[in-house]
Structures are given as C-alpha cells and as structure tokens.
C-alpha cells in the first residue's frame with residue numbers, strides 16, 4: 001500500500017494523521033557530496049570482512065526491477081529488504097582480502113544508480129597490518145528537533161541531523177578504516193513508564209498494530225517514517241567506503257530501558273524485537289560471519305538465507321592486529337535474580353574464548369552498556385540507584401536490577417584482564433558522555449596490576465534533556481562496586497573517539513563539541529581535546 005492511499009484509508013493511525021504533509025515527502029539526505037554523485041541512492045551503509053561485503057541501501061524511488069551491484073567483474077543481484085522496492089541489500093563472498101574493490105550499482109534497465117566507488121576488504125586473519133584506525137560513537141539517533149512528536153524529554157530538541165552529519169563528516173576526515181555505531185540509532189520509544197497514565201501520550205504505541213507483521217503491513221510505513229529520518233539524514237552515502245558496524249541497544253527496540261511495576265521494557269516483547277530486526281534489515285548491515293564465532297549463537301540468526309550473518313553478535317577482525325567484539329545486552333537478558341544474565345551463556349562462552357585467544361594483538365569488547373560508570377539507570381551492570389534525595393546509592397535496592405548481571409560483569413572483567421601482554425580495553429555506548437578511566441578493582445577482584453581501561457565513546461544525537469545530569473539530576477560516576485581512576489570524568493557533550501591500533505600500543509583521540517558555546521562551523525576544524533596512549537604490557 002502506498003503512503004498516500006494509506007493516509008486516506010481508515011487504518012491511518014493517529015501518529016500518521018497528525019503528521020504534516022511534508023513528513024511524507026522523500027526523506028532528506030545530507031547535503032550532497034561535491035566529489036561523488038549519489039544519483040538515485042538515498043542512503044548506503046556497507047560492512048566488510050576479509051572476504052565478504054554486505055551493503056544496505058535505499059533509493060529515492062522504489063526500484064521496479066532488481067538492481068545489481070558490480071564488484072570488480074562480479075555481478076551481485078540485490079535482494080529486496082522491504083516490500084516496496086525502496087530498500088535493497090547486496091551480499092558478496094569469496095572476495096580477495098586487503099583489496100580495494102571497484103563497486104558500481106546498476107538498475108535493472110542497466111542505467112547507473114550512482115557513481116562507482118571503492119570499498120576495501122579487511123586483511124585476512126593471519127595478515128600482520130601495521131595499523132588500524134576505528135571511529136567509535138554512540139546514540140546517534142533521535143528525531144530531528146523540528147520533527148519531535150510527543151513530549152518525551154529524551155528526544156525533545158535532539159541535535160539537528162544536519163549537525164550530526166557534520167560531526168560524521170569531520171570524523172571521516174581523519175580517514176578511519178571502520179566505524180562502530182554503538183547503539184541507539186533510533187529513538188521512538190513506545191512506552192513512557194515514568195509519565196503517569198493520565199498524562200501519557202500513547203500515540204506512538206497505538207500507531208503500530210502489534211499483532212500484525214512489520215513487513216507488508218501499515219506497520220512498515222510507520223517504521224520507515226519513524227526510523228528513516230534518524231538514519232538516512234545522518235549518514236546518507238558518506239560511509240560508502242568506510243565499513244560500518246551498528247550494534248543495537250535499548251532504543252533500537254523502541255524503548256528506553258526502564259522498569260516499573262507496570263512496565264518492564266526488557267527483554268523486548270515480540271513485536272518490538274521484530275521492529276529492531278526490521279530496522280536492521282532495511283537500514284544497516286548485520287554482522288558478517290567469522291570463523292571464530294559459532295554460527296548458531298542464540299538469538300543471532302536472521303533465519304533462512306541468512307548467509308551466516310548475525311543480528312546481535314559481531315566480530316570486527318583486522319588481521320592479527322585487532323579484533324573488536326560487539327554484543328547486544330538487551331535481547332537475551334534475563335530477570336532471574338542471582339543467575340540472571342545480560343548475554344546468553346553460549347554467547348558468554350564465545351566472548352571469553354575470544355578474550356583468551358592468542359591469535360590477535362588487541363582485543364576490545366564493545367558492548368553498549370558501559371563498564372566503569374553508573375548513571376543510576378535500571379539495566380546497568382551496577383546496583384547504584386538514585387535515592388529519594390537525588391543521590392546515587394547502593395543502600396537502597398534498584399527495582400528489577402539483577403545480581404546475576406553483576407556476576408556476568410565480573411566474569412567478563414576477569415577474562416579481559418587475565419591475558420598477559422594484552423592491553424585490557426573496552427569501549428562502550430549507551431551513556432551520553434565522553435570519558436576514560438582505569439578500573440583497578442571490581443568487587444573482590446583486584447586488577448590494579450593490569451587495570452581495565454574503560455572508554456565512553458561519545459554521543460552524537462543527544463537532546464538537552466537526555467544528558468544524565470538533566471534526566472536523573474546526577475552526572476555519571478564510578479559505581480560503589482568499582483575503584484576507578486578517572487582520566488576524563490564523563491563530559492556531557494557531543495563527540496566521538498578515534499582509536500588507532502598499532503602493534504605495540506593503542507592511541508585514543510577524544511573529540512568533543514559543546515552545543516551551548518560552540519558554533520556548528522567549529523565542527524569542521526575540530527581537533528582532539530585529549531589523547532591517551534596505552535602501551536602493551538611487557
């Protein structure tokens with residue numbers, strides 16, 4: 001069903017009826033590049049491994065026939081990722097590692113859909129590259145300020161998408177070889193449990209038919225209207241030559257992680273799990289297979305014809321130099337008290353086996369929820385909670401928080417710090433701040449001799465009301481359970497982190513931009529405000 005017919009129909013949900021007509025115009029892409037012609041391509045996000053490429057793309061108009069991606073001399077037919085022909089994906093395997101491949105997208109009528117471009121595959125797992133630069137950030141989602149429906153403080157006045165794109169372009173000017181978007185790509189929360197029922201706006205919730213499929217239903221239209229502008233306008237085609245790794249977090253399941261007697265938002269209910277999966281299917285790539293990651297890790301599969309990709313468990317492997325492990329803490333979380341987990345025990349086994357493995361120099365777990373700090377949020381590793389006096393405390397129980405989550409934290413921290421000769425480092429998302437610190441002790445675990453460096457990578461789209469100090473009245477602090485030596489106490493500004501992996505060290509460059517005091521023009525010349533060099537222990 002086309003959008004216009006849908007709007008005339010009786011199924012028009014309140015949220016759509018209330019939308020201005022211009023909301024139904026094709027979603028704006030970022031300003032066009034002067035050096036490359038995007039043609040009909042509205043957005044394009046690729047990922048790679050040593051031998052594979054997976055690309056997600058959308059087009060200004062639905063395509064009538066099957067488009068083809070040419071990789072050098074090989075033709076890869078597209079697969080439709082929606083039911084309208086606006087969204088397509090391209091999957092190729094058996095490619096040569098460490099090679100700049102020439103790519104071209106061609107319509108069924110053999111006309112070019114955009115200018116050709118280059119995309120390099122990663123080195124093979126036994127290669128020894130000299131360096132690897134990765135861009136990390138979090139929370140790039142949120143409706144544009146001008147398109148903020150509802151009265152949710154989390155998304156009122158998000159950073160305009162044009163400015164988010166400017167941050168992306170500045171980050172890209174440092175030529176990262178990969179980008180890691182750590183969670184919260186879409187903010188369109190369906191529940192607002194902290195708002196009393198009498199004042200709660202259920203428009204978004206009611207805009208979906210939660211007992212229908214996402215695809216091929218009006219749900220598909222609503223999803224595209226909700227998610228599209230938050231992704232398309234931020235990335236456009238700017239990352240066409242930079243492999244991306246998108247990990248999902250709470251808001252990607254269309255809710256904040258919150259627990260009240262009436263509503264506990266995780267693990268996700270069935271329909272919201274389908275929304276997360278559908279968003280990923282259309283907009284950004286799943287994680288490509290890796291020989292060291294069991295193919296059937298629980299809840300990771302996308303089902304038939306999945307080519308071995310995983311939705312929730314990711315491996316970014318760059319030769320023997322670096323491996324980044326991505327894991328989603330929302331999908332498999334349990335609420336089973338002392339035996340509760342964030343990640344399924346089989347996934348934990350994989351993480352711990354990789355953390356112990358000698359075949360890479362640098363190994364960096366990158367979950368969304370942060371090691372090292374608390375903001376009193378429900379689904380943190382730590383039990384600190386906001387007291388009635390507005391202070392973080394462990395003297396009061398945090399409702400629905402699970403002791404088992406912290407046990408899993410301890411097992412992962414022990415694994416990350418037990419391998420000799422490796423720099424223990426984790427880079428996380430979710431928390432709206434930029435920070436770095438060394439964890440010296442976790443409960444009874446004394447790791448002062450080989451401390452775990454924890455990094456908060458920096459948020460991109462955060463609204464003024466979503467900074468921890470605005471939302472809960474307190475900034476982020478180390479939890480009572482840890483001893484943390486803070487090198488940068490969490491800074492509540494927009495920013496990102498660039499990590500440079502070298503055989504003997506890791507160099508971290510931190511960037512920040514203050515919306516309150518700096519002009520958007522300042523983004524174009526942004527330089528790191530802080531640099532940390534971590535040497536490999538001998």
Ligand SMILES: [Fe+2]
Pocket residue numbers: 183184249250251368430431
């Ligand atoms: Fe989050």
